[in-house]
Amino acid sequence: APASVPRVSALRGRVALVTGAARGIGAATAERLAQEGARVVLLDVPALQEALGATAARVGGEALALDVTAPDAPARLVEELKGRHGGVDVVVHNAGITRDRTLAKMTPEAWDQVLAVNLAAIVAADDALLASGALRDEGRLVYLSSISGVAGNFGQTNYAATKAALIGYVAALAPRLAPRGICANAVAPGFIETAMVAKMPLMTREVGRRLNSLSQGGLPRDVAELITFLGSPGAYGLTGNTVRACGQGLI
Template identity: 40%
Template sequence: MKLEGKVVIITGGAGGLGKEASLLFASEGAHVVVADYNKEAAEEIANGVNGLGLAVDVSNREQVDRLVNEVIDRYGKIDILINNAGITMDSTLVKMNQEQWEHVIAINQTGVFHCTQAVVPHMLQAGYGRIINTSSIVGRMGNFGQTNYAATKAAVIAMTQTWAKELGRKGINVNAVAPGFIMTPMTEKMPEKVLQGMKEKVSLQRLGTPRDIANTYLFLASDDSSYINGAVIPVDGGLSI
């Protein structure tokens, strides 16, 4: 097992990409902390993998600190943090309101800062850590109607590379994953014509799956990637080339 005995916090760990990662990491021997805004869903997933399910709004620093303290109280350490929580509130620039802008920034950008800053002191004390941030290809390419989302995902890339410089010498690797078009329950509800158009833009001619992203998280969390730091790995089937 690649993660035997490791303690991992996965934000947004109860749905979509986070759920798949929670299940995969548990199968690889990790103690999984499923941290999600939806308390019931987090506990359900955690119970299924003998982990810990905790409710957290990553935009709220007090809740994040409480989460980290509970994990330390139970396990005594935090080896891996996956900043997977994120939301979209799409609108074109001229129609985007202040709430759409601020709420996406609060979760996708400030939330990543909160969780990482809260966890890093424990990793520094241990001299070891793996931090994996979820960006997106739109953080480099932009996307129509996603000013707020693209801005946060670009910020995640910048934070990843900054933290890699600061923390790498302390034994903490910081990397990011940039998903492309991924088939999720939300995507599955789209009209077939729209899905086909998305597939045609991808050189592999298919949408990605949550397991494609979870496998990349696993690689970056394991010793297989011990000499990778500050990387932003696109998992997009060639969409961004």
């Protein structure tokens, strides 16, 4: 927004968790949530501890080095969020990985890894946050689906399956949480310029950019803006949805 437009601190006093926040969409989201006044816990793998610490310091949040697939991750999250912060209001399940292979080369390991990070770890974390009461009433859950989960994508049978799963997950979860005022929504970005897509072949990246009606890749902050809205009190009327954020209206 132009600098002259005053910002409303919609998230003052709220606690937010962003997984996969060392870089990319997660880092941009943590930054926007902090700008809205949230106390932000930025989580990422111990291997990225340095980058995570730098991002957390820049954003003014707290770093939590934790692999979401670790067996004790759900308990650690409860301990951190309920124990240290008294609860959590906004959870952004952003951590995700690709293990792209053509169908002929797809391996069981590539399936297992992608299912573990992109789906199983999310469900386990949610179960723990709900069962422990760490997630407060009026809470906001936001999930990173993908255009790949809506339309599929070459070499991504495993990834597309997990991203489609989240669309069904929020739809089924939302009515269960509505009595507590909790909203659960997913966002489905198209091609966003991050480290995740930088390792794709050049041709794949070009196709990704051109599928966007703006003929360019999206930016992490574009998605962060939408996630921040879905994480705010004002999004109380939206739940169970998957919002496409990709400029790919025709898919």
